Amino acid sequence: MAEKPPLSDLELDDLFAAKRRTAPAPAPALMARVLADAAHVAAAQTAAPRATAAPEGLMQRILGAIGGWPGAAGLVTASVAGLAIGLATPEAIETLTSDYLGAANAFELDDFMPSYGGLFEEG
Amino acid sequence: MDLALDAFSSVSDELLLVAFGNGDMDAARALTMRLTPRALAQAARMLGGDRAEAEDVAQEAMLRLWKVAPEWRQGEAQVTTWLYRVVANLCTDRLRKARGVGIDAIPEPEDDRPGAEAGLQDAARARALDAALAGLPERQRQAVSLRHIEGLSNPEIAEIMDIGVEAVESLTARGKRALAAALADQRAELGYEDG
Structure with missing residues (x-):
């Protein structure tokens, strides 16, 4: 028995076209389910920022402990002032410490007054 | 809508x-x-x-x-x-x-246009094609369907199937040859006269 010749490319293309033409439309119920999913996802995405607030970071916690940004500003001012005082070494402190260590027995009142005279001397 | x-x-x-x-x-x-x-x-x-x-x-x-x-x-x-x-x-x-x-599990395609002769012939051809496609190895079936039914390009199919373009060409060529041979016996039913 002779074998029948295979279909030609044209005939196959014809079959593919028939397949495309007869592709059944999706059931309306499926389309409705897909759209409902879209609505759920959209709703979840718009609600997400409120539902999951970002966890408090380290910086936020430190700021909270010292009273927020005004507290931080005060802390920075105090730190800078402390550094300046340390660098400047006011004379009063020098007088007191050197005399104390040198076992001086008397202090004048102005020994206790802060003085930054040294800062203005030309060096 | x-x-x-x-x-x-x-x-x-x-x-x-x-x-x-x-x-x-x-x-x-x-x-x-x-x-x-x-x-x-x-x-x-x-x-x-x-x-x-x-x-x-x-x-x-x-x-x-x-x-x-x-x-x-x-x-x-x-x-x-x-x-x-x-x-x-x-x-x-x-x-x-x-x-x-199995092929037996393939349901009859729903005919959207009952009574129309062209529609009936399309349905018969689509059914025969489905059966022949089901007989192909999975990768060939996928490549042939994406190329010739969905009308995608070979590079697109390569991306979808995670293979090279040459592999796609080989799969579709082998798939089409197998389909052409498998459907040869049904020429008359499909409305194609013997050459």
């Missing part, structure tokens, strides 16, 4: 997806109309005609599309290619879990 489809007919899939990512439900409707039939058709072919399971796959693939919308990077991939790839992966997973859907 037709109205929404018409209004968006000149807008690309990608722009619609970005619009949906920004909460536009009209864009979601247009994408649903456009892409669900294609996802369903691909799933039905890959799963051997199991309609209920194909619907599950199409719905799941579309759900993944909705979820990826806000992070969609424009210009990186085509939406359809991405979707076909997801459908292919979902079907492959399901086929691995439940091997052995």
